[in-house]
Amino acid sequence: MHLDHGHSHHGAVSADAHRPDGTRRALRIGLGGPVGSGKTATVAALCRQLRDTLSLAVVTNDIYTREDAEFLLREAVLPPERIRAVETGACPHTAIRDDISANLEAVEELEDAVGPLDLILVESGGDNLTATFSKGLVDAQVFVIDVAGGDDIPRKGGPGVTTADLLVVNKTDLAPHVGSDLGRMARDAAEQRGELPVAFTSLRSAEGVGPVAEWVRERLAAWTAAPAPTA
């Protein structure tokens, strides 16, 4: 009989930082946010920017099973074996928060199949302002909103806007066209989030996803530098 202490491949402790062989597992970052805010485009841009220096994989949770995975495949941002889609039974927030088992299976299978990995991005299906990731699934989370969704979203708050480790305000190029006040969004976000960072992005601009990629690199450096996990 094989007795382990919670860090086997089928370990019961979901947030364990190490893999069956004792090595540190990949950093897991969740990306959530309302429908249409640019989560998948952000993931694609991050992959393009990071894939040459990091070993990456992506798990998607689109409400319609394979849409996001197929977008990423079509855009050829990663080889197909580095992308997994998880079905969410019409409840995207359940799969990232209340019952994370399918997503945990997916991230572990990716590490087994194409590892070692530095980073796994877990993209939520489009949801509402209350959606957040479980700490049992991801190490850090990004909440993506966009200026066209209304410049009052940061003021409204909600768990995503308020507590995400990074708030991304996307599509800043559209602000003049939809009458959104970026200054107001930044002030409201600072009010809601205190010291937590906010990145304003326009994926069509030269800088593109740069600020988000920079934040991801910082998180990864901190993850790698953390003391080796004790078995």
Place this chain on the structure above:
Amino acid sequence: MARLTTRSALLVLADGRFPAGGHAHSGGAEAAVKAGRIRDAADLEAFCLGRLHTVGLTAAGLAAAAALGLDPYELDAAADARTPSPALRTAARRLGRQLMRAARAAWPDPELDALAAAFPGGAHQPVVLGAAARAAGLGPEDAAHCAAYETVGGPATAVVRLLGLDPYRATAVLARLAPVMDEVAARAATAAHGGVDALPAASAPLLDITAEQHAAWPVRLFAS
């Protein structure tokens, strides 16, 4: 051996919030809704009744046998033999793995560890369910009840989401079926005492066929 003090453990295991992945599976209801076979609460009731007397009875028997401590390899082979659809075999093993994760967190137990190590790709979900029940101090009747309830609870929730069916009507369907669940669970638990070869092998061919079709859909909300 089930004791009165384990009743609350049964509630924890049977709770729809138990994080074992079931929420993303419709038990064939998504395919039935798309085909127009489930349109209202009456259809849901007929669908669930059919599931209970077929795959529900079979799952309950396997779960009861696992809770009794019968050989998990034999039980897993018996589950394979009772699951002709490759898509459903895959789903059952995946769900078995997901349930194993939750069960080991909830009721740490050397037998569960051994089962997880023996089936790295996942054992069939009813077998894991029975083992989880055993680890929780529950008996074969409890495991069978849990399997019977899951057989209909999943589809009922799925149909509420897929059709916007009135949740009170869906819950009333489950309540009306409760005596049937009890009957199915009792039959399954009795059979389990007769050993692996005596376990029920009822199946629903249409569920097998539609599961294969559903697995090939390019766009679907549920995993099965």
